[in-house]
Amino acid sequence: MENENKFTATGALFTAKSKRTENSPDYSGSMEFEMDVVDDLIAQKNEGISQPKVNLVGWKKVAKTGLPYLRIISNVEKARLDAKEEIAEKRQADIEKNNKDTDNSKENDSFDDPIPF
Numbered sequence: 001m002e003n004e005n006k007f008t009a010t011g012a013l014f015t016a017k018s019k020r021t022e023n024s025p026d027y028s029g030s031m032e033f034e035m036d037v038v039d040d041l042i043a044q045k046n047e048g049i050s051q052p053k054v055n056l057v058g059w060k061k062v063a064k065t066g067l068p069y070l071r072i073i074s075n076v077e078k079a080r081l082d083a084k085e086e087i088a089e090k091r092q093a094d095i096e097k098n099n100k101d102t103d104n105s106k107e108n109d110s111f112d113d114p115i116p117f
Contacts, residue, residue: 008034009054009074014067031072040076 011031016024037054044052054074061071 008076009037011072011074012061013058013070013072014063015069027070029069029072031074033074037074037076 009031011029013027013029016026016028018024019026041052041054054076056072056074058070058072060068062068
């Protein structure tokens with residue numbers, strides 16, 4: 001497998017070397033996940049999604065050994081990623097508004113008020 005781990009989840013599927021039965025898999029391999037994909041899968045489960053999903057894409061490649069394989073990349077579903085970014089932007093806007101309101105209230109505070117006793 002090529003060393004291109006700039007994606008959130010990468011892996012490869014190689015043609016199975018031997019099939020014991022007709023139902024044996026045609027391909028086998030592995031996939032490595034970055035924590036953002038794992039966190040999203042856990043979040044989906046916590047949201048009550050019974051079968052969490054990720055997006056998959058694949059390319060036919062040939063290894064240095066000459067063996068063909070399928071390079072696969074996975075990522076958080078685009079709709080979930082877009083929603084997550086929208087929430088983050090809203091939170092940032094709320095933080096900035098809150099900071100601005102706090103700064104304005106500090107300017108109006110006066111410590112020169114007479115003590116009432």
